[in-house]
Amino acid sequence: MSAQAQTIEAKTDEGAAPELTDGFHLVIDALKLNDINTIYNVPGIPITDLGRYMQAEGMRVLSFRHEQHAGYAAAIAGFLTKKPGVCLTVSAPGFLNGLTALAHATTNCYPMILISGSSEREIVDLQQGDYEEMDQLAVAKTLCKAAYRVLHPEDIGIGIARAIRAAVSGRPGGVYLDLPAKLLGGVMEAEAGAKSLVKVIDPAPAQIPSAESVARALEVLKGAKRPLIILGKGAAYAQADDDIKALVEKSGIPYLPMSMAKGLLPDDHPQSAGPARSLVLKESDVVLLIGARLNWLLSHGKGKQWGTAPKKFIHIDIEPREMDSNVEIVAPLVGDIGSCVSALLDGMGKNWTPPPAEWTNTVKEKKDGNIAKMAPRLQNNNVPMDFHGALGALKRVIAERPEAILVNEGANTLDFARSIIDMYKPRKRLDVGTWGVMGIGMGQAIAAAVETGHPVLAVEGDSAFGFSGMEVETICRYNLPICVVVFNNGGIYRGTDVNPTGGSDVAPTVFVKGARYDKMMEAFGGVGVQASSPDELYRAACEAMDSGKPTLINAVIDEQAGTESGRIGNLNPQSVVSKK
C-alpha cells in the first residue's frame, strides 16, 4: 500500500487504532502495483471520488465528455502499450456507453478493462428500481473476453489481477470489471489489504510454437514460387518489430501490410507490395499470414480477389481456433508472434533462397506502375480540393514527421488515406479496425498523444468526426498536440444527394452546407483554420504539428468527390424495386 494512501482511523475497544483502508484505495493500489497509471474516465455516482483519489495518488485521470470515447481511448492505449487500457464509468447508462468500446476492443484483440461502478446488488437482483439499476455483469458477458464482479474489499486485488491477465494473455481483448458502490466504501485493515494485493507475474507469457509446426511452415515456404507475407495488426501489437523486419528481408518475399500494420516496415520498402495488392492476392501461391485474420478484410481467403491459382496458407496466430476459420491452413503456427517469427528466422539458416526473380520483378513492375500513375494526381492543387490533392498534402506532412501518429476514419477519407499516406514506423497508423467503426477518432487521438507524447494527425471524414466531435474540448483542456483535419465534403460519402420527393428535408446522407468545423476548436481556445487548397492545408497542418497546439482544420472537399461507401460499396445490399 502506498505511503500517501488515505486511511481511516477506527477506534477499537482496546483503544488501539489499526490503520484501515477502503475499496477506493485498494482499487488504486492494485492498479498501481501492476503499473497501470492512466485512466480514461467520465465521473459520476459512484465513481467520482475514485477518480479524485486516483489523481491524488499520482495517477493520470483523463475525463472525457462521453464514455464511448474514453473507451476507444483505453482500447487503443492497450494496442499501443501491450498493457490493458482502463476506462472508468458510472453505472447503467455510463456502462452502456463504454460497452461499445469494450466490444470493439475484443473484436480487434486490444487489451482493455472497462471498470464500471454499479448499484446496490440486493436491489438490482430483486429489480426494485435502484438509481441506474442494471445487471451490468450479465449484459457485459456476451460482449467481452471475460467479465468479473468483486463484492468484498479483500477480493479487489485478485479481481484486478484476473482482469489484467484475462485482457493481455493469449489473444488480447476486452474485460469487464464490475465494482458495486458498496464495495468502494467497504473497509478493511490496511495491513491485510496490502497483503491481499496481487502483482501479476508474466501476464502475457511467451507461447512457443512446436518444433514440428515451425518445420512444416518452412517446408511449405521453401516450395513456394510466388510467396507473399501478409502482416496484420496483431504483428504490430506484438512489438516484435526487429524480427519481423529481419524475416521479411531475409526471406526476400513481398509483403502486404494490413492498414494498422503499415509502417511495421516503412511503406517505401522495396519489398512492400501495398501498391500491387490485387496482383499479389491473385497470383501468389503461398501466403504467410502474421497476426492477420482471414476475415472480410481479406475476402475470407477465397473468391475472385484471390484468383484461381491454388493457394497454400501458413498462419501465425496466438489463437488456435483462428486456424481453418475460413479456408484450410496447411501450416498452422500457433504461438506468440515474437516466438514464431524468431523460430522461423532460426530455421531459415544462413542460405535461404529468395523467391524467383520472375515473381519479385512482376510485383515490382506492377507496383512502380501504380505509384507512377498516382503521383501526378497527388500533386493537384484543385479548389475545391479532391481527396487526392488534399491527401497528397498530408502525405508530405507525415513523410516529414515519421514519428507522428495518424488517426484515420471516414469512408472515402479512410480508404484514400490508407493507400495514399505512407507510414514509416510501427504502430503509427490507428484507424477504424475490424468493424470499421465511425467514432474512434478523438478518443484514439487523445490516447495516442497521452501514451506516446508524439504529435497526432487525425484525418477525419466530416461524418466520422461528428461521432466524437465534442471531445475537442477534452483535447483543448489537456492541451494535447493533436491536429484534426476534417475532410468536409458536406456529407456521408458525398454531399450531393437530393431528397427525391422534393420535400424540405435534405437527403439522409447530406449535412449543412459550408459548415465550419474549425469554429468548434476555437470555441475551446484551440486553433481553427479554414483550408480551401492543398497548399493551405499543407501549411496549416505543418504549423499545427510543429507547434503542438490543439488545431482543427476544416478542409473543404468537393462534395462530388467521393464514391458510395468508399471502397466497400459492393457490401451494400441492392433493392430489386428501386434502383440508385
Ligand code: ADP
Ligand atoms: P488485421 O485487421 O490487421 O488483418 P486482425 O485483427 O484480423 O488483423 O488479426 C490480428 C490477429 O493477431 C488476431 O487473430 C490475434 O489473435 C493475433 N494476435 C494478437 N496478438 C498476438 C500475438 N502477440 N501473437 C500472436 N498473435 C497475436
Ligand code: TZD
Ligand atoms: N455508425 C458507426 C458506428 N459506424 C459506421 N461505420 C457507420 C455508422 C456507417 N458509416 C460508414 O461505414 S462510413 C460513414 C458511416 C456513417 C461515414 C462516411 O462519411 P464521412 O466520409 O464523411 O466520414 P467520406 O469521406 O465523406 O466518405
Ligand code: MG
Ligand atoms: Mg464526408
